[in-house]
Amino acid sequence: MPGDTITVKDNRSGKTAELPLLDGTAGAATVDIGPLAAQLGYLSLDPGFVSTASCKSAITYIDGDAGILLHRGYPIEQLAEHSTFPEVAYLLMHGELPTSHQLYSFNADIQRHWMIHEALRSFFSGFHYDAHPMAMMVGVVGSLSAFYHSELNIALEDHRRKSAVQLLAKMPTIAAACYRHSVGMPFVYPRTDLNYCENFLNMMFSIPGQPYYVDPVFVRALNLLFILHADHEQNASTSTVRVASSTGANPYACIAAGIAALWGPAHGGANEAVLAMLAEIGDIKRIPEYLDRAKDKNDPFRLMGFGHRVYKNFDPRATLIRKACHQVLEKLAHPDPLFELALALEEIALKDDYFIERKLYPNVDFYSGIIYRALSIPTNMFTVMFAIARTAGWVSHWLEMKADPAQKIARPRQLYVGSPPRDYVPLKQR
Ligand code: CMC
Numbered sequence: 001m002p003g004d005t006i007t008v009k010d011n012r013s014g015k016t017a018e019l020p021l022l023d024g025t026a027g028a029a030t031v032d033i034g035p036l037a038a039q040l041g042y043l044s045l046d047p048g049f050v051s052t053a054s055c056k057s058a059i060t061y062i063d064g065d066a067g068i069l070l071h072r073g074y075p076i077e078q079l080a081e082h083s084t085f086p087e088v089a090y091l092l093m094h095g096e097l098p099t100s101h102q103l104y105s106f107n108a109d110i111q112r113h114w115m116i117h118e119a120l121r122s123f124f125s126g127f128h129y130d131a132h133p134m135a136m137m138v139g140v141v142g143s144l145s146a147f148y149h150s151e152l153n154i155a156l157e158d159h160r161r162k163s164a165v166q167l168l169a170k171m172p173t174i175a176a177a178c179y180r181h182s183v184g185m186p187f188v189y190p191r192t193d194l195n196y197c198e199n200f201l202n203m204m205f206s207i208p209g210q211p212y213y214v215d216p217v218f219v220r221a222l223n224l225l226f227i228l229h230a231d232h233e234q235n236a237s238t239s240t241v242r243v244a245s246s247t248g249a250n251p252y253a254c255i256a257a258g259i260a261a262l263w264g265p266a267h268g269g270a271n272e273a274v275l276a277m278l279a280e281i282g283d284i285k286r287i288p289e290y291l292d293r294a295k296d297k298n299d300p301f302r303l304m305g306f307g308h309r310v311y312k313n314f315d316p317r318a319t320l321i322r323k324a325c326h327q328v329l330e331k332l333a334h335p336d337p338l339f340e341l342a343l344a345l346e347e348i349a350l351k352d353d354y355f356i357e358r359k360l361y362p363n364v365d366f367y368s369g370i371i372y373r374a375l376s377i378p379t380n381m382f383t384v385m386f387a388i389a390r391t392a393g394w395v396s397h398w399l400e401m402k403a404d405p406a407q408k409i410a411r412p413r414q415l416y417v418g419s420p421p422r423d424y425v426p427l428k429q430r
Helices: 034-040 076-082 085-094 100-113 118-126 133-147 157-183 196-205 216-229 236-245 251-262 270-281 284-295 316-330 337-349 353-357 364-374 379-402
Strands: 005-009 016-022 060-063 068-071
Touching: 016 034, 068 076, 068 085, 068 316, 076 216, 076 316, 085 100, 085 157, 085 196, 085 216, 085 379, 100 157, 118 133, 118 157, 133 157, 133 251, 133 379, 157 196, 157 251, 157 379, 196 216, 216 316, 216 364, 216 379, 236 251, 236 379, 251 379, 270 284, 270 337, 270 364, 270 379, 284 337, 284 353, 316 364, 337 364, 364 379
Parallel strands: none
Antiparallel strands: 005 016, 060 068
C-alpha cells in the first residue's frame, strides 16, 4: 500500500529510519533503502545483487518460483506460439503489440538498416580466421560507434529510436560476417525480400551463384529461439548496458559492453559450454561420473545449462526449447546422440538430491545449442545467436532508461576492507 514503511532500528545509536515499501504491478514489494544513508549514514551490501532491484522497469516480469516470464504483460508461451522475433522486438521497444501497419513499417525500417558500411567490412580482415566470433562481435559492434557518433544526439528520442533499430538490423549482418570470415567465405549482402530470420540464414549459408533454399522449419525454430532469448529483465549483460549507458556513452559502445558480459559461461556463453560438456561426457554411462564432479565443491566443474539466479522451479524457456528440439530433430535423417544424452542427463539430475535441494533445473541454454546444431550453426556461434536476440532487450532497456527522468549515473559504493590510513614508506626503507 502507498505510505507503507519498514522501520529499521540501529542498535548502535538507538536511532531509527523509516524505509518506504514500494509495490510494483507484480512481484515482491521493494524497500527503498535511500533513507538508510540519509538518516542513519549507512550503506547496504549485496554482492551479486541477489536481493537488489537496480531500477524500475516496465518491460519484463519474471516469477522465478512459478516459472513465469512476461514481456510487457504477455506470457512467453503465447509469444512463442503466435509471434515473430521482429514483433516481439517491437513489443519490447514500444510497450504494445504493433498493428499490421506498424509491424510493416518496423520491418521495413529494419531492412533499410541491415546493410553495414563497406568500410566496416574491412575491419574483419584484421581478425585471424580462428578468432572467436564473440571477440569479433565485441570489436565490430563497438566500432559501429565510430560510424554513427557525430550525427547522433542521444538527447533526442527519434535519434535514440533510430540507433535502436540500426542495432537490431545490423547485428545479424555482423554475426553472419563473423562466421563467413572464420570459414573464408565471401560476405553475403542482406536481402530485402526475406524476413529477419530468413535473411540471417541466407547471409550465413548461401553460396554465391547458387540458389539457397531457406527451410521454413528452420526459420520457425530460429524465430522461436530469438523470441525466447529476446529479453530477461536485469540480467548481467542488460545491467552492463544500463551501467555503461548511464554515463551517456555512445549506444553502440554500450551494446558492445553488453556483448562482452554475455560472453561469459555463467551467462550467454553457457550454450556453447553445454555442447562442449555433452561432447565430453559422450556416453549416458558416464553421466553419474559428471554429476559427482558437479557436486564436488573441490572441483570447479558445474553442470552447464543448469541453475538460474531467478528461476527456482523451472525455466519456461527451457520447456519450450525442449519441445522444439523434438520437432526440429524429427526432420533430420539421423537422431542427434547429444540430444539423447541431454535428455538422459536432465532425467538423472532431476532425481538427484543435490539438484533437488538447490532447485537446479535446466535453463534456456541447456537445449538451445542442440537446435542450433541442427540448423548447422557452429558451436562457437551459439553465444553470437544469443547476442542477436538479446539486442532487442538491450536496446529496449536503453530506450527505457534514457526516457526516465529519475535516471542517474550508476555509481555503486563499497564496504572498504583495505588498510587503514598509513604513511608512505620511501623505496629504500621497504
Ligand atoms: N552445477 C552444479 N552446482 C550448481 C550449479 C550447476 N550448474 N548451479 C548452481 N549450483 C550450486 C552452487 O554450487 C551452490 O551450491 P551450494 O549452496 O552448496 O554452495 C548452489 O547451487 C547455488 O548456486 P549459486 O552459484 O549461488 O547460484 P547463482 O544464482 O549465483 O548462479 C548460475 C546462477 C546460473 C550462474 C549458476 O547456476 C551456474 O553457474 N549455472 C551454470 C551456467 C549456466 O547454465 N548459465 C546460464 C544461465 S541462464 C542463461 C543466462 O542467463 O544467460
